[in-house]
Amino acid sequence: MTFMLDEKPPMRIAALADQCVQCGLCLPVCPTYALDRNEAESPRGRIAIAAALAKDQAEPSAALREHLDHCLGCLSCEKVCPAHVRYGELLVETRALLGPSPQRPSREIALIRAPARWRRWRRVLGRLGFARWKRGFAALLPASAPMRSALALWPATPQPPSSSAPATPETTTDVAAETVAIFPGCIASVEDADAQRAAATLLRAAGYRVVELPAFCCGAMDLHGGATADADRAAEQVRAAWCTAGANHLVTVTPGCVGTLRHALPDVSISDPATLLAPRADRLSFRSLQARVAVHLPCTQSNVTRSDAALLALLGRIPGLEITTLAKPPHCCGAAGTHVLEFPERAARLRDETLRQVATLAPQILLSSNIGCRLHLAAGMEQDGARWPHQHPLVLLAQQLEA
Template identity: 75%
Template sequence: MIGMPDEKPPIRIAALADQCVQCGLCLPVCPTYALDRNEAESPRGRIAIAAALARGQVSTTPALREHLDHCLGCLNCEKVCPANVQYGELLIETRAMLGPSPGRPERELALIRQPARWRRLRRIAGWTGFAHWKPLLQSLLPPDSPMRAALALWPRQPLPKQSPLPLSNPTAGETVALFPGCIASVEDAEAQQAAITLLRAAGYRVTKLPAFCCGAMDLHGGDSEHAAQAARQVRAAWEKAGADHLVSVTPGCIGTLRHALPGADVIDPVTLLASRADRLSFRPLPEHVAVHLPCTQSNVTRSDTALLKLLQRVPKLDAKALSRPPHCCGAAGTHMLEYPERAARLRDETLRQAATLAPQRLLSSNIGCRLHLAAGMGAVGQSWPHQHPLVLLAQQLET
């Protein structure tokens, strides 16, 4: 059986690859194939490369590895695959077999993984007026430097304030545990507070887990050791919570949380809110907004339709989603740090699409996507306010 625990990784990779019938239906929905029109930059091509590596038919060269590392893990291909190829699992297994990429930005990742350190750094940056001398520092770094790319993503807004959580919490009913994550626990604190407010208004009891990294960047980057450590921490926190559902406001974390907790109900809070939408009332908001749907929201949590239906419940709000596929904003975890030029090309196309909607605000559920999109707005002559859609919903909630 495919995927049994006692299977060696190369055997499992070969078995997963053999599911592919080479039909090519994945090519039109693959963002990297759209960039290069190169078979090796398509899911079908990468499956062939992974199978050859697993069977020892080819050796690992920088060129072959780069095709695998270019993959965004968007999983558009899985959604259209008639053979139900588990491409995401194949990619994770292959990268684990190869180990982390030599160009992986370890210093930057070490900082992102630790929310307390990130929060201190953000405070220090605010005290020293970092925003004013950041452009000079960027100009001193090479164009392909991960640090330069990280500086471009530095949030323009001050460090979000940690507001006290609402005291009211239903005394009975299903319990939801909120997973804060790492950088999202700092930069998306407002969205997490919004999720708690909305879930409690819908009748759920909500608790909050400690803030730490789920291991998504490591799992998808071939760093099996760090990914396994994070998975153990996730399991311990989940068992202690004793909740019915585990949620995260960051769709990019949910797939990894499900990987660590195969028996748990790990879900987008949007899905829970949509199931009790009749309990929520919203004040009118006469505004045009563009909704960027992260790949993980469309292809992993599959909560994109539920989100749009919730937004439609806000009277007078005109919320339009950016078209897809094959469009991906290019953030893709660490991809925007490792391949900033490729990521920028994808981002600029996404922003051009947003501009055709003439929005007054840009919404996106993934903090990495939102920071990446914000960093590129100047290049397309835009400066839209941007926020998590749950924040908008909480702001308009009638209490």
């Protein structure tokens, strides 16, 4: 199988690829290279593939495409690159050149990025007790079927309440206070509704005004899947919502959305709440909690928002809390947006290694900021029968916040 490329070689991809000096410092931090020890599964190898495709030196075969699609987009390579290669940009441009994969799980993606539809299904299937029999139903499907992977991610907990009406009142009387807009996202607006309420509570306690944008998909799954037209439409929706927000900053409780939001709004201050809370941490006081927590830092939090230090500093202000963190790259949980649906076996291998780390730390609570990572890890825990209570770290911070 082959894929059509533009007739004119895309010079931008070639220029981005030519920045790579082939030093190999990216290899030790690449999760997919750690899985296979295959040069084509490394950033250096993928840059070479992208350059060859861009310069018409290679035919865009299914085999070459698979190496590109295996990439998790974790950007650990970009963080350590001495030549400052913009690998994330190169990956997005190359996937856009190839277009969406014929194996792209469009039906499952459509469900995930439609929060109203997801909420309706959660309500209906919750009444039917779907969480109790989903494994038996999934076993009837082929092991590689995206729907089987999607069913594994189906939450075992009841549907959380909506975050559309933040529970805490406005606390600041400073007319000059900066306004923060919270972007709810798609599936996160349902499954991380408590984290969004927690973010509003913490930001207001720190002296910010808070508004909430409508819930919709930022376009990350389309942007990283080569579906350029759909990604562009999502970006337009983001820009329209931002223009009506009247805010100084845009935040999201899901680090996986930050890069795509920055792509849509390059001149806007976009981060996760921890970045804005950390400089005002002296305004926040927390109750003691004698507990041991393991903090899973999603790749996007470490490499895109780069807010891991801010988050750990905030958690460190809770008296009595014992904080341990999971190992850094080349470790990745394997969720990576739609990767868990498209390549479930590879995603499970990465997840199992992550859960082995969690077991070694033996926490009482597992914290992770990215809803995709948390659902993926929860599916692995359910499969292994080893469950740790898990939540967004902002929820824990808000629970311990003193009035």
